[in-house]
Amino acid sequence: MAPRITIEGGHPAGQPHVREVGDPTGGQTLAPHRLAGCAHADPLTPADRYQELFVAVQMGRIFPDSKTFTDAMPRQDPATILAAYRARAGAAGFDLAAFVHAHFALPEVPRSCYESDPNQPLADHIDGLWAVLTRHPAQHPPQCSLLPLPHPYVVPGGRFSELYYWDSYFTMLGLAASGQGGLLRGMAENFSYLLDTYGVIPNGTRSYYLSRSQPPVFALMVELFEDQGVQPELGFLPQLRKEYAFWMRGADCLAPGQACRRVVRLADGSLLNRYWDERDTPREEAFIEDTGTAALAARPAAEVFRDLRAAAESGWDFSSRWQEPGGGLETVRTTAILPVDLNCLLFKLEHKLAELAQAAGDADAPVFAQRAQARREAIDRLMWREAEGAYFDFDWQRHHARANLTAATVVPLYVGAATPAQAARVAQTVAARLLQPGGIATTERVSGQQWDLPNGWAPLQWLAIGGFACCGQAALAHEIAHRWLVTVASLYQREYKLVEKYALQPGEDGAVGGGGGEYPLQDGFGWTNGVVRRLLQDHPAHVACRCRAGVKSVHP
Structure with a gap:
């Protein structure tokens, strides 16, 4: 066995840690530094922060692109928004889309700001x-x-x-x-x-x-x-x-x-390496797509979600490279490769x-x-x-x-x-x-x-x-x-x-x-x-x- 090297590093902040065989780090996390004069990200992911509201928005297809809500900006404290949703969601005539638009500013994707001057090389x-x-x-x-x-x-x-x-x-x-x-x-x-x-x-x-x-x-x-x-x-x-x-x-x-x-x-x-993801849930930015893919699979959904996430880590998302020969995306096996x-x-x-x-x-x-x-x-x-x-x-x-x-x-x-x-x-x-x-x-x-x-x-x-x-x-x-x-x-x-x-x-x-x-x-x-x-x-x-x-x- 090669001599051991002292290496530095921390786990991604705010993420669960999966132990496939054993985790010598003890699941410790490294807290992110503070940036002077700069706004700070929410320490939780949108799915963790908004819980059943997040699921309702994604599964209800409020937006055609699953990434839209993950990138939305809350107009007030996130905990206040979630509490308001829980208080109102069961009421007759509750309009989820209207609630989301009232409480979040949506990211703007420019349609066409890349057109060139015809004389420009x-x-x-x-x-x-x-x-x-x-x-x-x-x-x-x-x-x-x-x-x-x-x-x-x-x-x-x-x-x-x-x-x-x-x-x-x-x-x-x-x-x-x-x-x-x-x-x-x-x-x-x-x-x-x-x-x-x-x-x-x-x-x-x-x-x-x-x-x-x-x-x-x-x-x-x-x-x-x-x-x-x-x-x-x-x-x-x-x-x-x-x-x-x-x-x-x-x-x-x-x-x-x-x-x-x-x-x-x-x-x-x-020792060789594979792609992986610390989570085994649907990707937040592709929540409904991953849920649909897992529903087609003949194995536990958590395994499919992990392999989809690992394929996203590869940058090749998605490709027959990670699938069973001749199979569809539901056969993805990224972590086996x-x-x-x-x-x-x-x-x-x-x-x-x-x-x-x-x-x-x-x-x-x-x-x-x-x-x-x-x-x-x-x-x-x-x-x-x-x-x-x-x-x-x-x-x-x-x-x-x-x-x-x-x-x-x-x-x-x-x-x-x-x-x-x-x-x-x-x-x-x-x-x-x-x-x-x-x-x-x-x-x-x-x-x-x-x-x-x-x-x-x-x-x-x-x-x-x-x-x-x-x-x-x-x-x-x-x-x-x-x-x-x-x-x-x-x-x-x-x-x-x-x-x-x-x-x-x-x-x-x-x-x-x-x-x-x-x-x-x-x-x-x-x-x-x-x-x-x-x-x-x-x-x-x-x-x-x-x-x-x-x-x-x-x-x-």
């Missing part, structure tokens, strides 16, 4: 969007689910009006390309603040997101910050330790074949911890390096399939690799966990099976879920481009970048905007936005802006650099 359009998508601490309303932050930050757009974890890495690529150094520094401070305050970077900055995180890209952020000259006085090592503590909590108590939260110890003693991309990101985190600890003269440096090497060997042993030339997720409950190829196969290349020979094989496989006219596909299956065919997503394009470029597969990296830029530019020319996801097969009039999932296609859009802005910088001669809204000049 794509890069200038994106540069102008940063101000539209930036939020300021002084704008944080009191007593609602929004978590306050000390510095301005960039949101994705549309219904997503808070800071999101893994989105922000890809967004910040564009901030750097746009010369937004001040905003980039503020984002760095915000993520450090979240780790110092809650012991976790939550899925997003809402109280109902504190029970889960997202793909751990903070180590990648740190390298971006270093590259851009953003360096706090004490460095990022303390925050990286907290990130690692969150993902590895419970590892020391595991026997072979056991799991605790996000950690699984396999029969051979290897050890994802290749998650474990590669944790390999990167361990590698970065070793690097920074060594520079600081920290005695833990060789232990982190040993853990990174052990994880890489386990990824090769369990997730690499030479016959197919790709990496696959591993089903730890059924003791075999999954059969579904996904774009996650490029992440080992991006973080330096693949050999040149493996990278060459992955390049062949991706070119043959995932490459589409508009970029690389998320999976090979059409399921109706948004993280499946026919959709393409900016973060996956970037990971593929960067992974192939750094592993000697420059031609494929260039081809993916070209196809993605043409896709985004084509829709921009016709509709004057960028969107959350794109269909990888063009329509009769060119590129179209993606579909599927639980909500309509969102305009904005943070990580699309970030990846495209960086690609425009990296490919200054590309035709997309010259495209303008309303002027058809880019062709597939």
